[in-house]
Amino acid sequence: MHIKLTKEYMNSMLKNMSFQWRVFLLLLVVFSLLLGALNKFMEYQLDNYLTEKVSEIAMNQAKIIASIDDVIEGVEQRNTEKLKKIADRLSMESNFSYLVIGDEKSVRLYHPNPEKIGYTMQWNKPGALERGESYIVSSEGSMGLALRAKTPIWDKNGQVIGVISLGYLNSKIDIWRSNQILPLTSALLLILFLLILLSWQFSTHIKKQMMGMEPLEIARVQRQQDALFGAVFEGLLAVDTQGKITAINQNAQKMLKLTGAPKHLVGRLVQDLITPADYFIDLSGTNRIDDLLIINGLKIIANRVGIWIDGEFQGWVISFRRHDEMNILSAQLTQIQQYVENLRTLRHEHLNWMSTIGGLLQLKEYDRALEMVKFESSNQQSLIDNISGMFKNRLIAGLLFGKYHRAKELGLDMVFIPGCSISSQPAPLTENELASILGNLLNNAFEATLKNPDSNKLIEFYISDEGEELVIEVSDNGIGIEPSIREKIFTRGVTSKSSSDHGIGLYLVKTYIDQYHGSITVDDNDPCGTVFSIFIPKDKGN
Known part of the structure; x- marks a missing residue:
C-alpha cells in the first residue's frame, strides 16, 4: 500500500513538473548512471592492472633474490642468521610486504616472525617446487591476505635447494588502488558537476526555443x-x-x-x-x-x-x-458602384428637368414644356443607341454610359472619337479587366482636367478591337504629369495626387497590359494634358 501511494505521488509530481525540470532531471539521471558505470568499469580495469603489475613485480623480485649468491649459500648451509640479515637488508631496500625463505621441502628457514621458522609454508602448489616452477598465489597466509610470488632457489649444479616466497599484502595494494581511484573519482565528480551545469543550460535553451511553452x-x-x-x-x-x-x-x-x-x-x-x-x-x-x-x-x-x-x-x-474570384467581386462592386453613380447623375439631371418643366407649366407654357420633354428624351435615346451600336459588350457599354454622364455632371465634355467599336468578347482581356483599365484611365483624366483652370474641359476617348490589336486611347486637357514621376507613374504607390490611398490604379492597368504582352505609352497632349495609348495584341494569351 505504501509503495503504491509513493508511486502515485511520484507520478503526480512528475506530471506537475515543468518540461524544463523534467529534461534536466532526465539528463542528470542519465549522466549519473553513465558516469557511475564508467567509474565501476575503470575501477575494475585498474584492479586488474594493479594485480597484473604487482604480480609481475613480485615475481621479478623473488627471482632476483633467489639468484643472490649469499641467499643460495645461506640456504645450502641452512644458516638462518645469515638469511635473516640478508632478508632484513632487502626489506629495507624494497617495497614488498614480506619475504619468506624455505628449503627444498618448503620448510621455513627465514620468516619475519621467528616463531614461524621450522614450519612448512602454506598454499604450496603440489609438485611445482620439484619441477622448478614459479607461480603466483593470492590467499590468506601466515602474514594475512596477500598476493605471493613463489620461485625455486637453484644451486650451482642446477638442483632445487629451496624456495622464495615474496608477498604484497592486499591492504597495501588497496592503498595503492585508493591512491589511483581517488583522483579518478574526483575527476568524474567534476565532470558530473559540469554536466549538471550543461544540462541546466540545455534545458533552459530548450525552453527558450519552445518560447516558454510546455509540450x-x-x-x-x-x-x-x-x-x-x-x-x-x-x-x-x-x-x-x-x-x-x-x-x-x-x-x-x-x-x-x-x-x-x-x-x-x-x-x-x-x-x-x-x-x-x-x-x-x-x-x-x-x-x-x-x-x-x-x-x-x-x-x-x-x-x-x-x-x-x-x-x-x-x-x-x-x-x-x-x-477570377477577385474579378467576380470587382465586377459586382463595379456594377453596383456604376449603377449608384448613374442613378445619382440621372437623378440630378432629372431634378433639373423637373424644375424647369414645373416652371414652364406654372407659366402655362405647355408647348415649350412638351418640346423640352421630347428634346431630352430624343437626346437620351440617341446617346443610348450610339453607345449600344459602338460597344457590343454590355458591361463596357454601361461603364461608358455612366462615365459620359459623370463627365457631364462635372462640367466636362466626353467625346467618343469616330471609329470606336468593341465586340461582345473583348479579346484577349476579360470584360472585367478591360472595365478596370477604362475606369482607371477615365477617372484619372477627369481629375487631371478638373485641376487645370485653363482647360477646355474636353476628354477624348477611343477604343477598337477590329484589327490585330486592341487599341485604347484616352486624352485629357489636364495638368499633365510631372517629369519627376513620369518614368515611374506605373509603380505601385506612385501618384500625382495628394491623397495617400492612391497609386494603385495605373499599377493595375500596367499589370493587366503586361500579362497580355501589351504596351502603354504616355505622351503630352496639345495644348496641355496627357494622352495614354494602349496596344494589346489579340493573338497572344497570358
Missing part, C-alpha cells in the same frame, strides 16, 4: 494552427530562406494543383512545384500586397509577408486567391 501547449498551438490553415479560404504557403516549403494548406494545394498530402509537400523545394518561383525565393525583396501573378498557369492575387525571428529573416508567408 502540451505546443501540441495545442500546432493543432490550432492546422485548424486555422484549413479554415482560411485563401491559399497559404510558407517557405524558408532555402526555398523549402515549411507549411501549406489544402486550399493552396488545390489551387496550385499539387498532388499528395500537405505534410508530404513540406520540406520540398518550392521551385520544384511552382513555376515561376521567383516571388517565393526573393531574399532581397520586401513585403508585398495585392500582387498580380501567374503561377502554375493560374492567375492569382498574392500578399507576401516576411518571417522574422530574433531579428533574422527566416522566409516568407504568402497568401493568395484566384484572380
